[in-house]
Amino acid sequence: MNIAVIGYSGHVEMPHIKEISDICIKLGHSIARNGHTLITGGRDGVMELVSKGAKEAGGRVVGVLPFDEDGNEYNDFNIKTGMDYLMRSLVLLKSANLVISIGGEIGTLFEIISAYAYAKPVILFRGTGGWTDRIATTLIDGKYLDNRHLVKIQEVSSLDELEEFLR
Amino acid sequence: MNIAVIGYSGHVEMPHIKEISDICIKLGHSIARNGHTLITGGRDGVMELVSKGAKEAGGRVVGVLPFDEDGNEYNDFNIKTGMDYLMRSLVLLKSANLVISIGGEIGTLFEIISAYAYAKPVILFRGTGGWTDRIATTLIDGKYLDNRHLVKIQEVSSLDELEEFLR
Amino acid sequence: MNIAVIGYSGHVEMPHIKEISDICIKLGHSIARNGHTLITGGRDGVMELVSKGAKEAGGRVVGVLPFDEDGNEYNDFNIKTGMDYLMRSLVLLKSANLVISIGGEIGTLFEIISAYAYAKPVILFRGTGGWTDRIATTLIDGKYLDNRHLVKIQEVSSLDELEEFLR
Amino acid sequence: MNIAVIGYSGHVEMPHIKEISDICIKLGHSIARNGHTLITGGRDGVMELVSKGAKEAGGRVVGVLPFDEDGNEYNDFNIKTGMDYLMRSLVLLKSANLVISIGGEIGTLFEIISAYAYAKPVILFRGTGGWTDRIATTLIDGKYLDNRHLVKIQEVSSLDELEEFLR
Numbered sequence: 001m002n003i004a005v006i007g008y009s010g011h012v013e014m015p016h017i018k019e020i021s022d023i024c025i026k027l028g029h030s031i032a033r034n035g036h037t038l039i040t041g042g043r044d045g046v047m048e049l050v051s052k053g054a055k056e057a058g059g060r061v062v063g064v065l066p067f068d069e070d071g072n073e074y075n076d077f078n079i080k081t082g083m084d085y086l087m088r089s090l091v092l093l094k095s096a097n098l099v100i101s102i103g104g105e106i107g108t109l110f111e112i113i114s115a116y117a118y119a120k121p122v123i124l125f126r127g128t129g130g131w132t133d134r135i136a137t138t139l140i141d142g143k144y145l146d147n148r149h150l151v152k153i154q155e156v157s158s159l160d161e162l163e164e165f166l167r
Numbered sequence: 168m169n170i171a172v173i174g175y176s177g178h179v180e181m182p183h184i185k186e187i188s189d190i191c192i193k194l195g196h197s198i199a200r201n202g203h204t205l206i207t208g209g210r211d212g213v214m215e216l217v218s219k220g221a222k223e224a225g226g227r228v229v230g231v232l233p234f235d236e237d238g239n240e241y242n243d244f245n246i247k248t249g250m251d252y253l254m255r256s257l258v259l260l261k262s263a264n265l266v267i268s269i270g271g272e273i274g275t276l277f278e279i280i281s282a283y284a285y286a287k288p289v290i291l292f293r294g295t296g297g298w299t300d301r302i303a304t305t306l307i308d309g310k311y312l313d314n315r316h317l318v319k320i321q322e323v324s325s326l327d328e329l330e331e332f333l334r
Numbered sequence: 335m336n337i338a339v340i341g342y343s344g345h346v347e348m349p350h351i352k353e354i355s356d357i358c359i360k361l362g363h364s365i366a367r368n369g370h371t372l373i374t375g376g377r378d379g380v381m382e383l384v385s386k387g388a389k390e391a392g393g394r395v396v397g398v399l400p401f402d403e404d405g406n407e408y409n410d411f412n413i414k415t416g417m418d419y420l421m422r423s424l425v426l427l428k429s430a431n432l433v434i435s436i437g438g439e440i441g442t443l444f445e446i447i448s449a450y451a452y453a454k455p456v457i458l459f460r461g462t463g464g465w466t467d468r469i470a471t472t473l474i475d476g477k478y479l480d481n482r483h484l485v486k487i488q489e490v491s492s493l494d495e496l497e498e499f500l501r
Numbered sequence: 502m503n504i505a506v507i508g509y510s511g512h513v514e515m516p517h518i519k520e521i522s523d524i525c526i527k528l529g530h531s532i533a534r535n536g537h538t539l540i541t542g543g544r545d546g547v548m549e550l551v552s553k554g555a556k557e558a559g560g561r562v563v564g565v566l567p568f569d570e571d572g573n574e575y576n577d578f579n580i581k582t583g584m585d586y587l588m589r590s591l592v593l594l595k596s597a598n599l600v601i602s603i604g605g606e607i608g609t610l611f612e613i614i615s616a617y618a619y620a621k622p623v624i625l626f627r628g629t630g631g632w633t634d635r636i637a638t639t640l641i642d643g644k645y646l647d648n649r650h651l652v653k654i655q656e657v658s659s660l661d662e663l664e665e666f667l668r
Contacts, residue, residue, distance in 0.1 A: 440647035480607035
């Protein structure tokens with residue numbers, strides 16, 4: 001399976017990212033250990049940390065990048081879409097079988113909404129801040145982003161719970 | 168100015184669309200009367216009704232369509248993007264100077280978020296239902312979709328208020 | 335009908351463009367006079383000159399632009415695709431019912447090939463130089479770009495001949 | 502390096518593909534043996550055969566697919582672009598460091614032209630038929646596709662010559 005992880009971009013030493021650094025790296029371990037391919041937006045922040053974890057555990061990482069950007073050092077393969085940040089995220093999500101969201105600003109919100117619109121299963125990693133936590137309070141019937149109930153949004157609160165999804 | 172109007176898709180006789188039919192048509196009048204070009208996703212529902220209004224008032228309407236679709240009868244010009252629903256919405260929003268949101272399901276939510284991410288001014292027409300009303304309850308500091316305060320989200324409750332923006 | 339005109343980009347005073355300036359402007363007149371919408375890549379060179387002609391004759395002009403570019407002064411409406419030069423050309427061609435090629439470098443060659451691949455009728459305006467003339471010498475069975483004979487490529491040598499297609 | 506291979510699509514048992522089957526498989530071996538990643542359009546024909554070869558030699562293969570297609574069995578990773586055949590080819594080429602062309606119809610011609618427009622080095626494998634051979638007769642100054650000489654087009658006539666480029 002191709003597992004997309006989305007979340008905060010930015011330098012990995014920024015406080016709100018450093019705070020969840022351990023979770024991200026361990027999530028990378030878990031994705032690799034379960035034999036999945038990690039697919040991210042290929043850049044910094046959560047993307048970089050999870051990719052680092054996946055590589056540590058011998059996994060495979062694909063980065064789907066905007067414009068002609070080079071991506072972080074952990075990508076095995078870079079797709080340079082030539083497209084802007086948002087359009088490239090749509091290509092990323094189309095290729096994913098499951099989407100895990102950690103923290104995140106407007107770009108992450110965009111990706112949560114887009115994944116849902118493409119009927120991709122989304123898991124919100126609660127307690128990681130940003131839109132991952134905020135969107136959870138706005139769900140329709142507690143689990144959906146539309147009245148047609150296109151796909152159920154899942155929530156987890158720990159790496160152990162997430163591990164179950166990845167098995 | 169290019170004014171994008173986004174909102175519910177679906178047959179114009181569906182109850183939740185019929186209910187706001189009059190508002191949509193009058194908004195079309197207002198956009199045309201103020202000399203703006205209306206730009207929509209080119210399809211049915213709110214898009215069709217606002218376009219009908221704009222044409223009644225002698226305005227100009229451009230539809231930005233997914234795939235090879237033909238669009239509603241009120242479009243003066245169709246852009247057939249060859250892209251899926253979400254990607255085509257990004258092209259639509261890139262070309263807009265102002266975005267007005269009326270009701271709407273997940274596709275409209277996608278467009279609100281995308282417009283914000285592109286730093287386009289968005290006006291939520293309150294009281295029209297769907298995500299236009301729901302997103303208003305989730306705004307950061309009551310006006311934003313991110314902590315960087317990329318662009319202020321406006322809200323109006325009547326056509327008169329909206330008319331002021333369009334002048 | 336939406337008529338796409340493709341060809342040399344560059345400043346309109348460059349010799350190889352100035353040389354065909356009169357043809358371009360008169361083609362614009364012809365497109366407008368026959369009630370068609372002109373659709374171009376929205377920029378300089380042949381695009382600008384044909385658009386100038388179309389406006390002189392009271393026609394309507396749509397520019398399909400790359401990135402966030404503004405386009406020439408003759409566009410009634412700008413689509414800002416947010417995409418690179420090549421991708422935006424695909425959106426342009428998807429929206430065209432007929433494609434007319436005048437001179438042109440690699441970008442024009444790209445557009446001739448793409449139009450053909452989308453099975454759009456292409457007219458080569460012979461004698462205008464560049465890839466419009468060069469590709470004519472490479473056609474399969476004198477009229478095609480593939481062995482499946484997807485669509486016939488037409489050639490004209492004068493504005494009068496072209497006028498017949500536009501009627 | 503990411504090596505893109507482009508060429509005939511279609512069932513691998515079709516005569517004009519079967520004829521070059523051995524070349525394609527050996528090219529796949531060569532790409533893998535030299536430590537490169539093979540990147541293709543992910544479908545049948547030349548794409549499938551080269552990918553088969555690359556996998557036989559322990560290499561890594563990425564398919565960049567149109568729409569929501571699944572791709573051939575040899576892809577390690579599928580990018581599902583959600584875009585049409587031509588747009589997805591642009592994403593494919595953007596991600597390539599070198600492009601090798603084998604036979605091919607209009608889709609391959611499109612990819613040769615696009616690769617050149619993106620200033621990617623292109624190698625034509627002469628004697629494989631289709632547009633790979635035909636375009637070679639139309640080059641400007643024997644090596645270019647435009648007068649600005651954006652990038653030099655190379656030609657090889659054997660796997661041995663190609664092997665040198667891959668080393």
